Amino acid sequence: MKLLFLACLSPKTGNYTTAERIRSHIESAGHSCELRDVADFHSPSDLAHLVSQNPPFEGALAIHLFKAGRLLLDLRLPFGVIFGGTDINEDVKDEQKRVVMEQVLRKARFAVAFTEKLKEEAEFVLVSPDSKIYVQPQGIQTEVAEQFCWTEFLRSSEWHSKNLHNILIIIGPKVDPALTAEVETVVKRATGVFLAQERSQQELHAAMKRCYAVVNSSVSEGMSAAILEAMDLRVPVLARNIPGNAAVVKHGVTGLLFSSPQEFVHQSQRLLSDQELRERVVRSGKLYVEEHHSVKQERETYQRLVDKLHKAQFLA
Structure with a gap:
């Protein structure tokens, strides 16, 4: 056919x-x-x-x-x-x-x-x-590129040498010109936030593997493949509490949900300080993807x- x-x-x-x-x-x-x-x-x-x-x-x-x-x-x-x-x-x-x-x-x-x-x-x-x-x-099926380097994103960061973990890197294509301009303006004023061009799926998966967590802050989502790929790669997920995300992220089990900037900071700190929590969401997230995706x-x-x-x- x-x-x-x-x-x-x-x-x-x-x-x-x-x-x-x-x-x-x-x-x-x-x-x-x-x-x-x-x-x-x-x-x-x-x-x-x-x-x-x-x-x-x-x-x-x-x-x-x-x-x-x-x-x-x-x-x-x-x-x-x-x-x-x-x-x-x-x-x-x-x-x-x-x-x-x-x-x-x-x-x-x-x-x-x-x-x-x-x-x-x-x-x-x-x-x-x-x-x-x-x-x-x-x-969901993930594949990690063998070689990947963060250097191009971090070379201008003075504070990076003081605290390696406090970095937010936004990777993706510029699909909406108006939104892109707005994001670029905000990022210029933000310390420790970097924009990166889109990468191949294998390179993106390699980037995920080198992160402490993957964040989904979308206000409208059907089913986020990025969330599921992070789970499959055994990387913790922090996601905005909207129906599309909550359908795949069970708070405290397969990932962590937040509804405000303050709650995002709180959940991030929990993830950093509670090794047992981190191991649980990583283990449960991987199992969830294997069973349902x-x-x-x-x-x-x-x-x-x-x-x-x-x-x-x-x-x-």
């Missing part, structure tokens, strides 16, 4: 990594899967020529109901969709976007939510048959769902 896969593909982002992993699952079952960036298309008509090329696409998959799924509405292809955190955390607040998302969900042959809570929220705010939404957590299970789920699309093309 020749499948079109639409997703937000800013390089070296969580969306890109997730899409590439799912694409590999589909192709390992013998299908052809072409991954395309939603930024390349503005309307369903923009996709029409691509979809009808020879040989034509026989089905489609999209991550994010609004950002990507809306582009499939007018196409005569069986398709499935995968919920992104933005769908339920942000886009449903906009009535026009919510209506489009309901249309996408009604037409989709299936939908995938990363957590049971995300499925429940989707069923509550969007009109959809319950049996259409499946729950499949992200599969199997790449093998994820592969089997998506291969089974794509089979639904394969069968649907003969019924259309």
Whole structure:
């Protein structure tokens, strides 16, 4: 089966990594899967020529109901969709976007939510048959680069020589120009905070391994692969207490949650001073990922769902 896969593909982002992993699952079952960036298309008509090329696409998959799924509405292809955190955390607040998302969900042959809570929220705010939404957590598999050095981040820090641990390094691509400018302005005024460009996944995992903890301060999250990767690498996690994070971080067991800057400092100090706590969250986090975020299970789920699309093309 020749499948079109639409997703937000800013390089070296969580969306890109997730899409590439799912694409590999589909192709390992013998299908052809072409991954395309939603930024390349503005309307369903923009996709029409691509979809009808020879040989034509026989089905489609999209991550994010609004950002990507809306582009499939007018196409005569069986398709499935995968919920992104933005769908339920942000886009449903906009009535026009919510209506489009309901249309996408009604037409989709299936939908995938990363957590049971995300499925429940989707069923509550969007009109959809319950049996259409499946729950499949992200599969996690980490790989650490053999060589990695922090020198470029630390060379200008005077206080670093006094206390090696008090460093916050923010690594990631500049996706949102306005937010990037705001962060850069704040960091210039902050002591001990450094910005670093995005790295390959292997280099990022190597950076995590050299950290005392990984912090997720997001105010809107579906399922953070960075949190799960840190757990898999046996690195403690400090995460903002929002639904997407709390779904995978059990406070004091698999990581630590905070709701304010003051609480972040308090939980960080606990982690530094309590070796037993640190060992517990590291051990429990690793076990949690092994039990609930199997790449093998994820592969089997998506291969089974794509089979639904394969069968649907003969019924259309």
